[in-house]
Amino acid sequence: MKKLLKSVGLPILIGLFTAITVLLIKPELGGISEKSRNRLIEQSTRAFNFTGQVSYSDAVIKAAPAVVSISTNSLSQRGDSNLPLPQRTNTRNTPEGSGVIVDPEGYILTNHHVIQNAAKLMITLRDGREVKARIIGTDPESDLAVLKVNLKDLPYLDLVDSASAEIGDVVLAIGNPFGLGQTVTMGIISATGRNDLQLNTYEDFIQTDAAINIGNSGGALVNAYGDLIGISTLLFSRSGGSEGVGFVIPSNMARFVMDSIIKYGRVIRGWLGIESQPLSSTLAEAYGVSTKVGILITGVYEDGPADRAGLRRGDILTGINGQGTRDGRKVMNMVARIPPGQQMTMQVLRDGEAIELTAQATTRPTIVN
Secondary structure, eight states: OHHHIIIIIHHHHHHHHHHHHHHHHOGGGGTOOHHHHHHHHHHHHHHTOOSOOSOOHHHHHHHGGGEEEEEEEESSOOOOTTSOSSEESOOSSOOOEEEEEOSTTOEEEEOHHHHTTEEEEEEEOTTSOEEEEEEEEEETTTTEEEEEOOOSSOOOOOBOOGGGOOTTOEEEEEEOGGGSOOEEEEEEEEEEEEOOSOSSSSOOEEEEOSOOOTTOTTOEEEETTOOEEEEEEEEOOSSSSOOSOEEEEEHHHHHHHHHHHHHHSSOOOEEOOEEEEEOOHHHHHHHTSOTTSOEEEEEEOTTSHHHHHTOOTTOEEEEETTEEOOOHHHHHHHHHTSOTTOEEEEEEEETTEEEEEEEEOEEOOSSOO
């Protein structure tokens, strides 16, 4: 066996190493871009770094230049001091917030509540440059906004796949707390998929104990390698300061919102037209199913997509396009990302029988009565 590994395995390893080396030196031979090559170099470096990290300075050097401070001159400031917990991370006395440059063309992601009612926006880069920003669009339902500045040679961060973020990962929050200037705090991901805070229509928060204070709103949450995995948005606090429970909009949601705003000027979301509730143990027993099988349909909007597809009140929705549906809020987020006009299949239990229905998503109404 050892002889076989030497005769077969070693040549394969040498061949792979040679191929990677050639692609790094001559990326055009493999048809990859310089950006992809740089990404490959970074990933290769991570793969061969077995020593563990004792400093996150490389991550800060990579990410910090793309995080900006936002100053607003508002028509009327909205104070958050009377809000029940949790509080938004801005107040009447400190209107400044943060933002992240996510495109070399000057697009910036921040929170809707940071720039709400702003008559004028000023952006300050880490290198000291100041420039006016214009609002491309906002989405109060996710508390996101897209700004744009006209400057050359802008640092920026790509939005990476936040689905790869795991509980326990080390993360860094970069922002402008209390107007002090750019500040970095460290923690871990405490939880993912938080969607029951009932602050935004669409919620899928990453929870972290990295300190998020007043002024951090709209700032970056990056992983230990400086990759942008979310936009800081709010904190639970009894005192107005960080208590180790902060919430971040994941990059996947932020990317969807930003792309839609840039393309359409607003967020276009898919809609199914259902009301639902979780399967309690009592309901699950009555239906003869597990509490984890799906969600109970409690209402179907007349002439909506679900209604036209034949979904009924009392059905148990177990999946959409083969993806499990055990949480009504997650189902809403899932459907929102399905382009209007596109078909989806619904896996349903009706009277104990598994059936499949086909619905065509439509544009979510602005107001649903």
